[in-house]
Amino acid sequence: MSQIVFENNTQHKIDISFIQKVASDLTNKEIELIFTTDEEMKDINFNTRGIDKSTDVLSFPYDEMPHVPLGSIVISSNFVEDKAKLYKHSFEDEFALLFIHGILHLLGxxxxxxxxxxxxxxxxxxxxxxxxxxxxxxVEEE
Structure with a gap:
């Protein structure tokens, strides 16, 4: 079973039990999950990719070595809120969708x-x- 190390830099209360199930279905490695503000996401995107705007989810895979976590996933709270409203589903569902997108990047x-x-x-x-x-x-519309 994978372990999620969760850092919540927002005011949202997040239950990661569902995310834990998804992660455990895909890997037994540890994953760092950071849930953050749009401003911090913009800074991370600029500092790591040179893109001066926010985005919904970023993934940072770690080098494959024994006992090393799979990587880090960063999700923007603003994007979760906006996309959940736009597509008329729950905040939790949108969070899970972005997590799935991110973990698949970590998996290659x-x-x-x-x-x-x-x-x-x-x-x-x-x-x-x-x-x-x-x-x-x-994604089909992109």
Whole structure:
């Protein structure tokens, strides 16, 4: 079973038990999960990628070595709020959708370079965990 080390830098109360189930289905490695504000996300995105704007989720895989965590996932609270309202589902569901997107990046999936494997795996997990299909819809629209 994977362990999630959770850092919540927002005012939101987050129950990560569902996220823990998703993570444990995919890996037994530790994952650092940071839930943060839009401003901090913008800073992280600029400092790590040179992009001076916020984003919904960032993933930082660690080098594969024994006893080393899988990596870090950073999720923006503002994006979770906005997308949940836009797609008319719960805050918790949107949080889970972004977590799935992020953990798949940690596991080596990359929708920008693969032949659809990332999106296919997201769709599989969304169905398996009975999550809203909005992530599938919005990535197909990109």
């Amino acid at each position: 999936y990359d929708h920008e370079t693969d032949s659809g494997e990332h999106r296919k795996k997201e769709e599989e997990l969304i169905c398996k965990f009975s999550l809203p299909k909005s992530l599938i819809v919005r």
